[in-house]
Amino acid sequence: MDDLEFRRRIMSDPKYRDSKLTAAIKESETNSKFADEILDLDSKIAKAMSVDVPVDLADRILFNQSSAEKEDKIVRPNFAKRAMAMAASVAFVVGLLVGQVNWGNLIVPPAQANIADTAIKHVLDEKPFVDKLDEQVQSSQINAxxxxFAYQLSERFPYHVYYLNHCGFGKSNALHMVFQGEVGKVTLFLAGVASAKAEDFVQDEMSGVIEPIGNTSMILVGDKGENVSKIADQIVKIIKPMI
Structure with a gap:
């Protein structure tokens, strides 16, 4: 079992263990630490979400409903505000707990503004594993x-490719590629997520660009000095819909 598969299985069900997972944890101190962190986070989130319900909550609801009928439904907003405040408090506590973990965010909103966050966190999470690889990927493998995603390269990919695979990207799937840019290694995601427009971003000492391609998005992430927009322009020109 490789590191990527191990992480995915642990994150999807922190408490589940089979023979392969158990062996992977015993064989690697890094895997063992990661599994413990996920279990700890899972426990903290469970505690944060365990909110005691007031004993007289049912009576309050019935009272508010009765009062609303007599007072032309004036009382209902008060109860709604309390419920929203409680939900906001729980969300705040969970946010603090998640912020203490250094392996990335598990919950990714679908808005385009967060496509960049998803890409950056994905790169940071998998960098220790991917940086060690050089699969010398060919253009034919990229097309496969x-x-x-119903796209193909119209000519040979112009950069040396170290790594190629499929991955999860938020709630979608993506092609995940790492290749040699002009300054350092660049990560490319071709994700099944629509984006409204091209957008540059800089975050965590990395620079990136989001390029809409039909109903998909191409996201490039490189070192801060990398001209990812220039590289994106070159790659977009050779990505064509399958006929």
């Missing part, structure tokens, strides 16, 4: 991985 692009089939689920």
């Amino acid at each position: 991985k692009m089939i689920p």
